[in-house]
Amino acid sequence: MKRRKFIQTSALVATPLLFNKIPVLASSQLESSNLQTLANAAINCGKILVIVQMSGGNDGLNTVFPRDKWTELSNARPNILIDESEVLALNNNPTTGLHPSMVEMQELYNLGELMIVQGVSYPNPSYSHFRATDIWFTGSQSNETLDTGWIGRALDSIYPNYPEAYPNSDMRDPLAVQIGSTLPFSLQGPNINMGYSAPDPNDLLNVINETTDPAPNTDYGLELTFLRLMKDQSNAYKETIQTAYNVPQEQTTEYPDNKLAAQLKIVARLINGGLQTPIYIVNHHKSFDTHENQIMESDRKLGRQPENLSILSGAIGAFQADLKQMGKEDRVTGMTFSEFGRRIKSNDSLGTDHGSSAPVIFFGSSLNTGVANVIGTDHPVSGMIGSSPDLPQNAAVNQQVPMQFDFRQLYATIMKDWLCMTDEQSSSVLGSSFETLPIFKNGSFNPPVNNDFILLFPNPIVNNQINVAFKKFINTEIEVTIHSIAGKLIYAEKVFVLGDTLNISPKTILAKGTYILEIKYNIALLQKKFLV
Known part of the structure; x- marks a missing residue:
C-alpha cells in the first residue's frame, strides 16, 4: 500500500491537547493548496483571522433587525417578533438595530469595532445543513462538490515535503488552530486532515534528534515509521502551543462562563504568547436550528435563540477587550457565520424554518467603519455593508430574505485585504475572481491629523x-x-x-x-x- 493511500484511509488516534478540559486541535498542513497559501501569506502579513461558526442556521431577522421594515416584519412574524422599543439602537444607523441580548456587540458597533454585511448567501442555495455547511467550507458552487476546504487547498504544491520537513526554522507554529473536538472540513486537504495531538511529550526527542523508533523493513513498517513521525511532529507543535499559552499576561479579562467564551479565551492567550498561527476557528456550542420555541411565548426577548445570541455577544465582547489589553487588537479580526439563515415568515411553533440569506458579522479594530470614510461611497452607512432586506408587505410561507452579497466575496476580501494574498492566489483558491467589499481599512490606521x-x-x-x-x-x-x-x-x-x-x-x-x-x-x- 502506498503511503498516500494509507494516510487517506487511516486515522491517527491520539489524545488532543487540553486547556481547561477544552480540546485544542491544530492543522499544520492546512490541507490542500489553499489553506497553505492563505496561511503562509498571512504569516508574512502578521494578521490573524478568527472564525466563529454558528451551526444550525441562525435567524438573521431576529439578530439584526431592519427597523425601517417593521410593518413587514410584524406581518410576517406576529408570534415571535419583539417590541420595536426593545431593539438595541446603533450609532449613525437609524434603519438597523440588534437583538437586546447583544449588548456587548452593540457597544462594539458604536465604537466602530463591529461591521454587519447584509444578505449573504449564494445562487441556488441549499437548505440542507450538511450540504450548505460543505458549500461554505469549500467555497464551491451550489451544484459543485469539492473534496477540499477553501482555507485548505495548498500543501502539496507549496510544502511537498510535509510532514517530514516541518516544523522548521521558518515556521515553527501550526498554520491553523481549531478549538473544539474535530477539525472542520474547511481545513481539509487533498491527502490528509492533519489534527494537532499531544501524546507523550518525551516523543519530542525524536523530532529534536530527527529519529523515530525502529520498525521492521516492510510495507507495514514503513507506514508505521511515517505515522510515528507524524505523531512526533504533532508533539513539536504541542510544545510551541503550550509555551505560548503559558506566557503571562500583565492584565486579564473576565470572560463569561460558557464554552464559546472559554474557547476564545484560549485563542487570546495563544495570541498573547506570540504564536504565529494566523487562522483560528471556534465553534458556538449550541444549535441555531430553531424550528420551534425559538423564543419564549411569555417573554419574546428570551428563549433558545436569544440565549445563543447572548453567549455570542458576551464571548466576543470579552475577547475584543482582551485583545485591547494586550495591545494586539489591530492585528486580529473576527468573522461569524452560519450555514444559512431562516425564512421571512415564522411558523406556528414559535420558530422559523430553513432559509437562505443572513447577515455576517465582523468584529475587530481594523474595520472600515468610520463615518468619514463611507460618506459618498456605494455603502454609506457606518458599520454596515448593504441595506435592510427587501421584505414583502405580506410574506408567503416559502419566501426568502434576498441575497445581496455572495459569501465568496467575503472570502476574497479576507484573503486580499486582510491576509495579504494576491489576486491570483485568491482566484486560485476560489476558482474564480470575486469583487471585494470595503470591510477593512486601507493604508495607515493612523491618518494624519490635519x-x-x-x-x-x-x-x-x-x-x-x-x-x-x-x-x-x-x-x-x-x-x-x-x-x-x-x-x-x-x-x-x-x-x-x-x-x-x-x-x-x-x-x-x-x-x-x-x-x-x-x-x-x-x-x-x-x-x-x-x-x-
Missing part, C-alpha cells in the same frame, strides 16, 4: 445642525469654536467625544452666510469652512 482629518456634513448645513466626522475613532475632550467669516465668535464649548462623530446645535440661530469651524484636538487645530 484639516482632512475631519469632515463636516452636510455643507451647507440645515436646521442649525452641524455634523462632524473624524477619520478615526477618538476618546478625548476637544475644544470647538465657530466664528463668522469676519472673525466674530459665535460658539465655543469643550466637549468629550467617544467615537467618530460630533453633533453641534448652537443655541444662536446661524444666519445665512459663511462660517469657520475650529476644533482643537490634542495639539492640532483643525479648521473647516461651511455655509448656512
